[in-house]
Amino acid sequence: xxxxxxxxxxxxxxxxxxxxxxxxxxxxxxxxxxxxxxxxxxxxxxxxxxxxxxxxxxxxxxxxxxxxxxxxxxxxxxxxxxxxxxxxxxxxxxxxxxxxxxxxxxxxxxxxxxxxxxxxxxxxxxxxxxxxxxxxxxxxxxxxxxxxxxxxxxxxxxxxxxxxxxxxxxxxxxxxxxxxxxxxxxxxxxxxxxxxxxxxxxxxxxxxxxxxxxxxxxxxxxxxxxxxxxxxxxxxxxxxxxxxxxxxxxxxxxxxxxxxxxxxxxxxxxxxxxxxxxxxxxxxxxxxxxxxxxxxxxxxxxxxxxxxxxxxxxxxx
Numbered sequence: 001x002x003x004x005x006x007x008x009x010x011x012x013x014x015x016x017x018x019x020x021x022x023x024x025x026x027x028x029x030x031x032x033x034x035x036x037x038x039x040x041x042x043x044x045x046x047x048x049x050x051x052x053x054x055x056x057x058x059x060x061x062x063x064x065x066x067x068x069x070x071x072x073x074x075x076x077x078x079x080x081x082x083x084x085x086x087x088x089x090x091x092x093x094x095x096x097x098x099x100x101x102x103x104x105x106x107x108x109x110x111x112x113x114x115x116x117x118x119x120x121x122x123x124x125x126x127x128x129x130x131x132x133x134x135x136x137x138x139x140x141x142x143x144x145x146x147x148x149x150x151x152x153x154x155x156x157x158x159x160x161x162x163x164x165x166x167x168x169x170x171x172x173x174x175x176x177x178x179x180x181x182x183x184x185x186x187x188x189x190x191x192x193x194x195x196x197x198x199x200x201x202x203x204x205x206x207x208x209x210x211x212x213x214x215x216x217x218x219x220x221x222x223x224x225x226x227x228x229x230x231x232x233x234x235x236x237x238x239x240x241x242x243x244x245x246x247x248x249x250x251x252x253x254x255x256x257x258x259x260x261x262x263x264x265x266x267x268x269x270x271x272x273x274x275x276x277x278x279x280x281x282x283x284x285x286x287x288x289x290x291x292x293x294x295x296x297x298x299x300x301x302x303x304x305x306x307x308x309x310x311x312x313x314x315x316x317x
Contacts, residue, residue, distance in 0.1 A: 007216055007268075009261045009298045019304040021055035025076040027308060028129075032079040034067075036121045037134035038086040040196045042068065043289050044132070045082040047296035048303075052080065065127060066120040085118035086138040088176045091150070109151045110144060112168065114159070115175045125183045130307055132256065133180070134193040136240045137288065139169050142206070166243070173247035181251055189310040191303070192248055193256040195237035197226060199266040199287045204233045211287035213267040222263050237263075254306070258299050268294045 010016075033048075035041040049071050053059050062070040062079055070081025095108040116122075144150050144165070152159045152168045154175075163171060180190060200209030217225065228235040237259050248255060270286040290296050 007265070016301055016305065019051060019301050021052050024304050024308075025052060025055050025073055025078055027311065028078045029076045030078070031129040032081075032127055033130040033132075033307075034080075034121075034124060034128035035082040035132045036085050036124075037088070037132075037193070038084075038137050039289065040137060041132065041134045041193065042082050042084070043196075043292075044193070044296050044299055045069070045080065047292055047294075048080055048300050050292060051297065051300055065124050066122070068120065083121040083124065085120050086135065087112060087172060088118060088121075088133070088135045089114050089172045090116045090118045090122075093148075094151075106149065107147050109149050112150050112152050112172065113156075114152050114154050114168070114172045115179070117176065117179055126185065128188065130189045130191070130310075131180075131184065132191045132193055132303065133176075133253070134195075135169075135172075136195050136236070136244070139165055139240065140236070141165070142204075169240070170243060170247065173244065177247055177251055177253065180253065186252070187314055189307060189314075190253045191256040191306070192244065192253050193299075194241045194244060194259050196288070196290075197237040197259055197263045198234045199225070199269060200233050200285075201266070201287075205284040205287065207233075208284070209233060209287060210285050211266055211269045211271045212285075215267055216264040217266050219264075222260075225266075226263055254310075256303065256306070258302065261298065262295055265290075265295050 035045045052073065053071070056073040056075040058074050060072050060074065062072040062081055065081075066083055067081040068084040070079060072079045089112050091110050091112040093108060094111050096106060138144075150165065150168055152163045152171060154171075159171070184190065199211045199213070201211060201213075203209040224230060225232060225234050226238050228239045241257075241259060245255065266287075268291055270289060270291055272280050272285055273291075274280060274283070274286055
């Protein structure tokens with residue numbers, strides 16, 4: 001762990017200060033920060049809460065308005081919370097009806113209403129002053145195999161012809177971005193965190209993929225690992241970033257691009273240290289989430305500076 005924490009991202013041509021928790025919460029006084037998305041945004045939130053907790057010993061757990069987890073800092077009247085919404089849109093399991101009589105190998109399907117936000121974040125408009133969105137890690141056949149596919153609906157009706165996984169993601173992004181632009185006040189600082197890279201080596205998570213590294217990757221190794229044209233198991237991040245960037249063009253949602261700086265850190269995942277007996281045998285190594293302290297702490301440094309700059313531009317300081 002000491003070796004892992006000895007590395008720190010140093011940007012070129014600018015200085016990135018470490019977050020000062022007391023000063024930051026003072027800046028955010030009477031404001032709230034929300035994270036919406038999958039477990040990598042929860043990983044992000046966990047880092048944020050650990051860092052901020054030293055500034056207010058009276059901090060309390062907070063799980064309101066559909067939040068999965070969060071904290072309230074009474075000294076500053078600030079709430080920081082995470083809303084779990086892995087696809088952003090609402091989705092629900094629809095079991096196969098016995099009377100259907102069609103033997104196609106499916107067990108049913110997941111209905112995705114592309115124009116309806118997931119319940120966990122459907123009622124947060126007006127509460128948060130800063131929002132950080134993401135989606136991406138659930139858009140794959142591991143999560144939704146052909147026996148349990150995603151079927152996309154709009155305005156309550158199935159989309160015809162049916163959409164594949166990637167086209168479904170594009171339609172969800174288009175509709176959710178439109179919803180965010182319409183429902184959230186213009187003075188809300190809105191960020192979209194691009195993909196967090198995975199570091200599976202020798203196979204995917206269910207193919208004995210491993211990330212037992214003791215140092216970061218070198219610059220000249222990154223394309224071999226992550227370039228989609230190489231069709232490796234870690235191509236997801238760059239591939240989905242291209243789709244997400246296209247969906248956000250022309251909006252006031254700011255890209256939070258943490259992908260490249262995180263690509264180096266093959267050494268910074270939990271790997272086999274999962275904290276539960278037989279977890280590796282069941283789930284494989286975790287080469288997706290991040291150890292804490294670790295890489296997400298740098299994400300916090302970057303986000304806190306962008307929030308400070310954004311509030312300055314809008315006259316919020």
